[in-house]
Amino acid sequence: MAVKPMLHYFNGRGRMESVRWLLAAAGVEFEEKILKSAEDFENLVKGGNLMYQQVPMVEIDGLNLVQTRAILKYIAAKYNLYGKDLKEKALIDMYVEGMRDLNEMIMYYPLCYPGEEEKNLNFILERATERFFPVYEKALKSHGKNYLVGNQMSWADIQLFEAILMVEELKSDILSAFPKLQEFKARMSKLPSIQKFLQPGSQRKAKMDGKNLAEAKKIFKFD
């Protein structure tokens, strides 16, 4: 009996979005238990299945997986998106860890101090164009293949695609100096599983706005 993975989170991107992307790109159907109130979250904590009383949490294969990276790694390994040997794994890890740094900056951006939005936005865009995107542009240019590592799709490709879309939401022409990344983006967009995830009505979540942020603050009790 194939039980679908069950994702526990609130109705926003946050730390769970990369998990949704990975599962979707791998063609794995999943279900979501959406937390809508502080009480929902408290009940989940009381249920005892959150190792550190935190979400994201994904029920999969009899495990209650927590910690974003642990979840992503498990899915990547299980669905053959983690390269073919230790060295490919290392390369994938280096790529996705960099992307995660960028991802985190973007995730925290709505929380920055009032009056510092422009400074933080510029910082994110600078990092994207000077530290992170050049690395992936160079990798694709150097081997001329369609994927970042080992000539087959991996977690790194899916994570990169997600990162590109998120930065483009902040600055739509961010890829103007990165021809290889533009080709990469076009290619990835055409993959059936990704195309499906990009359709309206998919489980992809919308960019955080004021209302979504307020909801998160209420559920997780932070400010």
Added chain:
Amino acid sequence: MSGKPILHYFNGRGRMESVRWLLAAAGVEFEERNFETAEQRENLIKSGKLMYQQVPMVEIDGMYLVQTRAILRYIASKYNLYGKDLKEQALIDMYVEGMRDLYDIIMLQPLCLPQDRKETLRVIAERANQRFLPVYEKALKDPGKNYLVGNQLSWADILLLEFILMVEECKPGILSAFPKLQEFKARISKLPRIQKFLQPGSQRKPPMDDQAVEEATKIFNLEKGLYVKHKGVILADF
């Protein structure tokens, strides 16, 4: 060509210390190239060996590995410290990732403003006591359970010992309510390679004092870094 891994960092714990622990516990001899000035660090960046112009970086097996987790995972896998199957790996990952959250706060604590230090230490002690240590205490609860996962040494055990020692430096006696962790600490400390690493003169680094903080600030241009700060978790640009 000796083939020993070479660690590139500054002469302090920071993000490299877990790597030192892991290599030591695996019995792998390693060399260190520690930069002492901002210029030396900039030269390393100019050499093109740092994927994201950041350290830690470890030269190993013909690769220039960066990103702490990528480095740790590679070493753990290579030296059989990563469990025997996907599920054990997942458990190990959950344990080490949990520790890292609090670890980062402890690591950055010497850099916090003097007026914030007391509160930071209080938060560290509280999180350790309420959120993290109980998890590992529970994992070791069953009789005969000497290691966190799969009854063999893994990198979760090594990092847990490192973690315990660091938390104790912030709050001595933190293990008083955790008997299993006390036993664990004693047991893992006695493993020959770990014992060796705990001796004075090993490559283990001391906690940061004010002078070390000043040096690190200069080397990493910390004052010019930009922070996106939330709830005491500083995502610092270094």
